[in-house]
Amino acid sequence: MAEKGPVLRAEGLSKQYGARQVLRGVSLSVNEGDLKVLIGPSGAGKSTLLQCINFLVLPDKGQVFLDGREILHTRRKELCAYRQKVGMIFQDFNLFDHLTALGNVEIGLTRVRSMKKGAARERAVMELERVGLGEHAGKYPAQLSGGQKQRVSIARALAMDPKVMLLDEPTSALDPELITEVLSVIRNLVSEGMTMIIATHQIGFAGDLANEIIFMEDGAIVEQGPPAKILTRADCERTREFCSKITSPYGESR
Amino acid sequence: MTANLLAVLDALPYLLQGGLVTIGLVVGAMGLGLVLGVPFAVGQVYGLPWVRRVIGFYVWFFRGVPLLVLLFLFYFGLFSLMNINLSAFAAALIVLGLISAAYQSQIFRGAILSLPEGQFKAAKALGMSDTRAILFVVLPQALRLSLPGWSNEYSIVLKDSAVAYALGVAEVMARSHFVASRTYYHMPLYFTAGLIFLCLTYFGTRGLRMLEEKVKIHGYSR
Numbered sequence: 001m002a003e004k005g006p007v008l009r010a011e012g013l014s015k016q017y018g019a020r021q022v023l024r025g026v027s028l029s030v031n032e033g034d035l036k037v038l039i040g041p042s043g044a045g046k047s048t049l050l051q052c053i054n055f056l057v058l059p060d061k062g063q064v065f066l067d068g069r070e071i072l073h074t075r076r077k078e079l080c081a082y083r084q085k086v087g088m089i090f091q092d093f094n095l096f097d098h099l100t101a102l103g104n105v106e107i108g109l110t111r112v113r114s115m116k117k118g119a120a121r122e123r124a125v126m127e128l129e130r131v132g133l134g135e136h137a138g139k140y141p142a143q144l145s146g147g148q149k150q151r152v153s154i155a156r157a158l159a160m161d162p163k164v165m166l167l168d169e170p171t172s173a174l175d176p177e178l179i180t181e182v183l184s185v186i187r188n189l190v191s192e193g194m195t196m197i198i199a200t201h202q203i204g205f206a207g208d209l210a211n212e213i214i215f216m217e218d219g220a221i222v223e224q225g226p227p228a229k230i231l232t233r234a235d236c237e238r239t240r241e242f243c244s245k246i247t248s249p250y251g252e253s254r
Numbered sequence: 255m256t257a258n259l260l261a262v263l264d265a266l267p268y269l270l271q272g273g274l275v276t277i278g279l280v281v282g283a284m285g286l287g288l289v290l291g292v293p294f295a296v297g298q299v300y301g302l303p304w305v306r307r308v309i310g311f312y313v314w315f316f317r318g319v320p321l322l323v324l325l326f327l328f329y330f331g332l333f334s335l336m337n338i339n340l341s342a343f344a345a346a347l348i349v350l351g352l353i354s355a356a357y358q359s360q361i362f363r364g365a366i367l368s369l370p371e372g373q374f375k376a377a378k379a380l381g382m383s384d385t386r387a388i389l390f391v392v393l394p395q396a397l398r399l400s401l402p403g404w405s406n407e408y409s410i411v412l413k414d415s416a417v418a419y420a421l422g423v424a425e426v427m428a429r430s431h432f433v434a435s436r437t438y439y440h441m442p443l444y445f446t447a448g449l450i451f452l453c454l455t456y457f458g459t460r461g462l463r464m465l466e467e468k469v470k471i472h473g474y475s476r
Contacts, residue, residue: 056375076383084381094376098395098471108380111390140472153376160380 005068007032007195008086008164013052013062015045015219022048024219025062030164030197035190037206037227038199040216041242046199047091049216050166053197054086055079066163084112087157087165091172093149095141101128101152102137105159113160127155131185147178151185158189165189167198203246207231215239261439262446265429269443272429273450279347279415279425280454284408286351291358292397296388298359299366309359316356321417324349329421346418354411361403365396398469405462409455416451426450 006029015023023045030036038046051057053064055073064071071082095104105127109120128137131151141149150170157165170186171179183205189196190209200206206213206227213230215222215238223230223239234240298309316324329345340348369392377387416427430447434440 054379056379080381080383082381083379086379088376088379090372090376092370092372094370094372096373096376096391096395098398107390108382111386112381143472156380 006030006065007067008053008197009065009068010049010053011063011065013049013059013064015048015052015057015059022219023052023059026216026219026221027062028197028214028221028224030195032195033193034195034211035209036197037210037213038197038216039201039203039206039213039242039246040222044216045219046216047168048219050088050168050197050199053166054083054088056088080112084108084160085163087160087162089150089153089157089165089167089170091169093141093146093153093173095149095153095156097141100138100140101133101144101148101155104141104152105156108156108160123159124155127159128152130158130188131155132181145178146174147181150174150182154182154185154189163195165194165196167196167200169199169201171200171202201246203231203243215242217242258439258442261437262442265433265437265443266446268433269426269429269446269450272424272426273454275343275423275425276412276415276450276454279343279350279418279423280408280412280458282347283350283354283411283415286348287354287358287407287411290351290355292362292393294355294359295362295366295396296393298363300384300388313356313359316353321349321353321414322420324353325417325421342418342421342423346415346421346423350411350415350418353414354407357407357410358404361400361407362396364403365399366392368399369395395471398466398471401462401466401469405459405466408458408462412454412458413451 009027009029011027012025013023013027014021014025026045026049028036038049040046048057052059052062055064055071058073064073066082066085071078073079073082096107099107102121102124105124106120109115109123110117115123125134125137128134131154133148133151133155136144136148141152144152154170167186171182174182179202183202186196186198186205187209198206208227210227212224213227214224215230215234215236217238223234223236225234230239231243234243294309294312297305301309319327325346328349329340329342333340333345373391373395374387377391378384382390415425418425419428419431422428426447430443434443437443
């Protein structure tokens with residue numbers, strides 16, 4: 001694949017928990033600088049899909065390719081190297097509670113990329129400033145608001161120089177007022193050309209910025225396409241129904 | 255009354271030397287228990303099924319057999335069978351340590367399990383190997399959370415160490431008994447022995463409490 005193919009490609013990912021088929025052979029690909037948005041009801045498999053992409057959940061079937069190269073997740077070194085290039089943001093932040101904001105951003109640099117202390121610190125400070133948290137560097141997670149925590153976790157991922165970022169409902173655990181600050185950080189990433197896949201219910205945000213919206217239900221992709229199409233005139237009845245519900249959640253029409 | 259006091263004062267230096275032996279036993283046993291207990295806990299949480307089974311068996315055995323039986327089993331039985339020539343002190347230290355390892359492993363295991371699972375995931379998502387994630391993310395937090403339970407374990411090992419008397423280790427209890435059976439001042443001497451143990455418990459748990467305060471994670475109200 002000498003041509004500029006997709007940065008990240010997943011092929012036929014399937015996952016079963018007991019009798020429940022959570023993913024049914026889902027494929028998707030992202031080109032450089034793309035923002036793909038996953039939408040769909042809870043339990044649709046969005047989160048499992050994202051976690052299968054970086055093998056935090058091992059898929060039963062399917063392959064993942066980064067820059068056209070298949071990732072062999074059974075080779076530990078290869079898996080760790082791959083995960084460094086794929087930043088992951090979780091719904092509930094998952095900051096390391098025993099470390100300050102700075103420590104959280106530094107640890108990947110010192111303990112994974114074996115950077116020197118001084119250089120790691122410099123880089124970590126820069127990343128915290130990038131998400132607007134320069135003056136909170138010395139605070140512990142328990143001393144930060146939800147929005148600040150999520151921004152630290154974004155800085156932590158950015159410090160690893162990821163090629164792609166996967167964001168699993170990054171604003172779902174936040175108070176309404178705090179959502180904006182996290183979305184604006186993500187917006188900046190989009191304008192800097194970061195390649196991202198994001199699962200979210202922030203439909204306005206998705207409509208503004210996504211190159212493509214992917215509607216998932218019951219472990220499969222129902223429909224995908226540009227936001228204008230998916231949000232207003234989707235082909236599939238189920239997609240239209242879901243989109244109308246999340247665009248006007250209280251039943252009033254817009 | 256004065257006779258009692260004099261008897262105690264006479265024996266005190268001798269008993270306090272026994273206190274040093276007791277401290278040696280306890281520090282050694284707690285140390286051995288820590289060195290074994292941490293990997294056991296990690297193995298029991300993250301290990302392969304057979305690893306978990308082996309550790310489970312170890313814990314079951316050392317928690318299930320009485321201390322005195324284990325002391326005799328190892329000192330008179332196992333060690334001499336294997337031609338290992340150990341002093342009574344060393345044998346008692348090892349047995350107390352092996353037992354404490356079983357209990358400590360469960361303290362650490364509980365602490366590891368109480369951590370939010372997402373942090374381990376986040377560490378792996380950064381590209382950390384499991385080993386590094388355990389070393390740099392899981393254990394620093396789990397060990398902090400273990401301190402209250404560890405302090406409890408200290409006071410138990412401290413009191414258990416008195417049973418080493420049965421092997422002839424010259425710790426506080428053995429010395430008190432030795433003096434009491436010669437002077438017949440049973441009451442004041444055993445009372446003093448009890449006091450020495452109480453002091454050791456007090457200072458030990460207080461020290462650990464201070465350590466707990468020192469390594470506390472900021473913003474955590476506990």
